[in-house]
Amino acid sequence: MSQSVLTIDGLQYSNWSRAIFEEMREGGVDAVHATLVYHENCRETLLRFGEWQRRFEEHADLIMPVYHPDDIERARETNRVGIFFGAQNCSPIEDDVDLVAIMRRLGLMIMQLTYNNQSLLACGCYESEDSGVTRFGKQVIREMNRVGMLIDMSHSSERSTLDAIELSERPVIISHANPASFHAAKRNKSDKVLRAIAESGGILGFSVYPFHLKNGPDCTLDEFCGMVADTAELMGIDHIGMGTDLCQGQPESVLTWMRNGRWTKAMDYGEGSQSNAGWPSPLAWFSDNRHFGNIAEGLRQRGFNQEEVEKIMGRNWLRQLTEGTQPQPGAVF
Amino acid sequence: MSQSVLTIDGLQYSNWSRAIFEEMREGGVDAVHATLVYHENCRETLLRFGEWQRRFEEHADLIMPVYHPDDIERARETNRVGIFFGAQNCSPIEDDVDLVAIMRRLGLMIMQLTYNNQSLLACGCYESEDSGVTRFGKQVIREMNRVGMLIDMSHSSERSTLDAIELSERPVIISHANPASFHAAKRNKSDKVLRAIAESGGILGFSVYPFHLKNGPDCTLDEFCGMVADTAELMGIDHIGMGTDLCQGQPESVLTWMRNGRWTKAMDYGEGSQSNAGWPSPLAWFSDNRHFGNIAEGLRQRGFNQEEVEKIMGRNWLRQLTEGTQPQPGAVF
Numbered sequence: 001m002s003q004s005v006l007t008i009d010g011l012q013y014s015n016w017s018r019a020i021f022e023e024m025r026e027g028g029v030d031a032v033h034a035t036l037v038y039h040e041n042c043r044e045t046l047l048r049f050g051e052w053q054r055r056f057e058e059h060a061d062l063i064m065p066v067y068h069p070d071d072i073e074r075a076r077e078t079n080r081v082g083i084f085f086g087a088q089n090c091s092p093i094e095d096d097v098d099l100v101a102i103m104r105r106l107g108l109m110i111m112q113l114t115y116n117n118q119s120l121l122a123c124g125c126y127e128s129e130d131s132g133v134t135r136f137g138k139q140v141i142r143e144m145n146r147v148g149m150l151i152d153m154s155h156s157s158e159r160s161t162l163d164a165i166e167l168s169e170r171p172v173i174i175s176h177a178n179p180a181s182f183h184a185a186k187r188n189k190s191d192k193v194l195r196a197i198a199e200s201g202g203i204l205g206f207s208v209y210p211f212h213l214k215n216g217p218d219c220t221l222d223e224f225c226g227m228v229a230d231t232a233e234l235m236g237i238d239h240i241g242m243g244t245d246l247c248q249g250q251p252e253s254v255l256t257w258m259r260n261g262r263w264t265k266a267m268d269y270g271e272g273s274q275s276n277a278g279w280p281s282p283l284a285w286f287s288d289n290r291h292f293g294n295i296a297e298g299l300r301q302r303g304f305n306q307e308e309v310e311k312i313m314g315r316n317w318l319r320q321l322t323e324g325t326q327p328q329p330g331a332v333f
Numbered sequence: 334m335s336q337s338v339l340t341i342d343g344l345q346y347s348n349w350s351r352a353i354f355e356e357m358r359e360g361g362v363d364a365v366h367a368t369l370v371y372h373e374n375c376r377e378t379l380l381r382f383g384e385w386q387r388r389f390e391e392h393a394d395l396i397m398p399v400y401h402p403d404d405i406e407r408a409r410e411t412n413r414v415g416i417f418f419g420a421q422n423c424s425p426i427e428d429d430v431d432l433v434a435i436m437r438r439l440g441l442m443i444m445q446l447t448y449n450n451q452s453l454l455a456c457g458c459y460e461s462e463d464s465g466v467t468r469f470g471k472q473v474i475r476e477m478n479r480v481g482m483l484i485d486m487s488h489s490s491e492r493s494t495l496d497a498i499e500l501s502e503r504p505v506i507i508s509h510a511n512p513a514s515f516h517a518a519k520r521n522k523s524d525k526v527l528r529a530i531a532e533s534g535g536i537l538g539f540s541v542y543p544f545h546l547k548n549g550p551d552c553t554l555d556e557f558c559g560m561v562a563d564t565a566e567l568m569g570i571d572h573i574g575m576g577t578d579l580c581q582g583q584p585e586s587v588l589t590w591m592r593n594g595r596w597t598k599a600m601d602y603g604e605g606s607q608s609n610a611g612w613p614s615p616l617a618w619f620s621d622n623r624h625f626g627n628i629a630e631g632l633r634q635r636g637f638n639q640e641e642v643e644k645i646m647g648r649n650w651l652r653q654l655t656e657g658t659q660p661q662p663g664a665v666f
Contacts, residue, residue: 043376050431053666060665098383105439332393333386 004028006076006314007292010205010243011035011086011154011176013258015250016055020289021062023248024081027290030314031072031082033175033205033243036108038088038115039261042099045092049106052083067107069321084321086110086152086175090121093140100143101333109325110150110175113137113164114157116270117263122153122160125186126270133163145170147333148325153197154187154243161193171201171324176243178207179234182227183214187271191234198235203320205243206231208295210280211271212245217281221294225302228312237308241316242295248288252278337361339409339647340625343538343576344368344419344487344509346591348583349388353622354395356581357414360623363647364405364415366508366538366576369441371421371448372594375432378425382439385416400440402654417654419443419485419508421591423454426473433476434666442658443483443508446470446497447490449603450596455493458519459603466496478503480666481658486530487520487576494526504534504657509576511540512567515560516547520604524567531568536653538576539564541628543613544604545578550614554627557618558635561645570641574649575628581621585611 007028013035014020024032036048056065064075066084075082085108092108093099103111113133114124121137123130133141141164144151151172153161165172174197180188189197194204206228213219214227231240247254255278259270269277285294292313299309327333340361346368347353357365369381389398397408399417408415418441425441426432436444446466447457454470456463466474474497477484484505486494498505507530513521522530527537539561546552547560564573580587588611592603602610618627625646632642660666 042379046375046432046435047429049435050429053431053434056665060663064665096380096383098386099379101386102379102382102439106435107438330393332389332397 004293005296005310006030006318007296008072008241008314008317009033009246009292010203010241010317011207012244012246012248013250013254014246014248014289015254017249018059018062020248021059021081023289025062025079027288027292029081029289029292030076031066031084031317033086033110034083035088036085037092038258039091039263041091042094042096045087045103049085052085056083065107066109069318069325072318072321084109086112086150088112088155089115090119090140095120095136097136097139097143100140100149101147104147104149105333108149109321110152110173111144112152112155113140114160115155122164123157125155125157127157130157130159132159133167137164138167141167144168146328146331148327148331150320150324158190158193161189162196165196165200165202168200171203171320172197173202173205173320173324174243175203175205176207176209176245177204178212178227179231182230183212185212185271188212194231194235198239201239201323203239203241203316204231204235205241205317207243207245208283208286209245209247210283213283217283219283221285221298222302224295225298228299229302229304232308237311238316238319240312241320242292242313244286246289247279250279255279337626338629338643339363339651340629341405341574341647341650342366342579342625343536343574343650344540345577345579345581346583346587347579347581347622348587350582351392351395353581354392354414356622358395358412360621360625362414362622362625363409364399364417364650366419366443367416368421369418370425371591372424372596374424375427375429378420378436382418385418389416398440399442402651402658405651405654417442419445419483421445421488422448423452423473428453428469430469430472430476433473433482434480437480437482438666441482442654443485443506444477445485445488446473447486447493448488449592455497456490458488458490460490463490463492465492466500470497471500474500477501479661479664481660481664483653483657491523491526494522495529498529498533498535501533504536504653505530506535506538506653506657507576508536508538509540509542509578510537511545511560512564515563516545518545518604521545527564527568531572534572534656536572536574536649537564537568538574538650540576540578541616541619542578542580543616546616550616552616554618554631555635557628558631561632562635562637565641570644571649571652573645574653575625575646577619579622580612583612588612
């Protein structure tokens with residue numbers, strides 16, 4: 001296989017298996033932001049780390065942990081997929097600001113302040129009232145800045161996201177979502193938010209989850225690449241990347257867990273509905289990890305030059321991780 | 334202050350404070366094995382790590398974490414005390430073998446398989462029956478070998494200790510105890526155990542806790558150094574070091590916690606008794622961290638040459654940590 005462009009996916013929660021890791025290599029994926037947890041508390045988060053440790057042992061020929069951004073280059077050189085970790089919620093730190101540094105030491109590079117609902121830190125995108133970043137949230141943002149943990153507002157609401165950008169001394173990211181101007185959805189982001197993310201030095205990872213796309217599963221590659229081009233205009237070519245939100249091979253029970261956790265007895269359908277409760281149908285041009293080449297080719301067709309394609313497919317994520325996960329100068333922990 | 338011999342203390346659980354860190358520097362202590370936990374479960378262990386993170390921030394001019402043995406040299410060069418962590422019990426890993434690697438990643442370099450009582454792994458030195466290393470214990474020893482976490486049998490019973498040495502592919506240590514031939518006590522070790530520790534490549538750290546010494550608080554420096562000389566004969570000069578068991582400034586409530594944890598309603602007096610329940614009176618020649626020079630001088634008086642004194646005061650511990658905390662070749666986690 002000839003060396004493809006550096007490819008970093010800004011979010012997946014696939015049903016990790018040897019088959020999927022092999023498909024990732026086939027698709028030229030050099031590194032992926034793997035969601036470690038949705039609703040897991042501190043102790044449960046360590047169970048998830050434990051499961052990954054076993055995967056790293058068992059599939060050492062295919063994957064390796066990324067505990068430092070340089071490890072991505074090492075993964076690429078050895079034809080493996082680098083796995084870097086993020087949490088889609090702040091549940092791992094419970095009510096304890098000291099757990100930010102502990103989770104960072106364990107390799108948690110990214111954490112969302114909220115997942116759809118109000119959290120102890122901020123407001124999620126499904127709440128009706130958004131009171132912004134909380135007292136605890138301000139402390140946690142400061143600590144995330146200190147230790148070098150990227151603040152991810154993918155599932156957060158508008159005001160909380162703008163608050164976080166204002167409060168943070170370092171870039172804020174949206175690892176997986178699309179512009180609301182392309183497709184109006186609670187999970188997609190306003191131009192105001194996207195501009196502020198770019199100004200903070202952050203990144204938007206484009207989602208190919210059909211609920212985030214115009215025409216859902218029927219969205220064409222050309223429409224997707226058009227959205228990328230428009231967003232490049234809005235945010236600048238250095239502030240966009242991929243964040244597929246691919247949940248390859250997951251059973252519906254996982255979707256139910258993501259949406260309901262332990263917080264509700266009444267079924268919550270998230271972006272779906274009672275009559276459309278399951279996983280959406282996949283896109284024709286991106287249904288699994290082997291299809292990243294389609295996107296790169298689509299971007300070329302759309303008129304992006306080679307350097308721009310490389311930035312979108314992986315270089316911007318690499319820069320973001322390199323800059324964003326260094327502890328602040330003099331930070332001790 | 335002129336550069337004193339490299340001084341590494343193989344165990345303390347002092348009531349950590351700026352005053353104590355200053356005394357450590359005054360006493361020429363370059364690094365200390367700090368007990369992180371006695372009975373704390375996984376989540377509680379993270380609280381203790383969190384407290385240390387705050388100490389590292391607050392007293393960055395006096396202390397620094399030792400996450401790799403090389404950090405000890407860095408601590409010495411910058412006139413700070415390097416802190417390396419150990420657990421006096423296996424409570425941090427609960428019933429989960431994966432937590433061994435997670436705790437190692439967080440900087441736990443040393444773990445005792447038991448603390449006085451039967452644990453899930455092995456038998457403690459205060460039990461009446463010793464059935465040796467358990468099924469879970471065998472798995473944990475293998476995992477500790479893999480990730481490079483030193484197996485410490487200080488509070489374990491005879492058979493369990495010999496079992497662990499037999500099962501482990503890497504050195505087994507006793508971080509803090511004395512030979513039973515010097516002073517018969519349940520916590521002190523038989524010549525058979527000490528010989529096996531040395532043959533495994535491990536170390537004995539000499540305790541100055543009065544309950545471990547002949548004549549208790551009245552033990553003289555000369556008697557102590559005589560014990561060191563006899564043990565050097567028994568184990569070899571490369572397999573002995575310091576492990577003071579200093580609990581400087583601790584209130585009696587901490588002693589009660591160490592002895593009773595949550596496991597008994599009836600008061601357990603450990604090495605003491607109802608009529609002698611508290612901390613023992615300190616030694617005249619070693620009552621706090623400023624007195625390591627007395628021991629080095631006592632050893633010289635006893636006839637140890639400079640190289641031997643340096644080995645006992647710190648060089649042997651440095652070698653043990655350097656060799657013992659490297660993951661096995663090819664180990665991934």
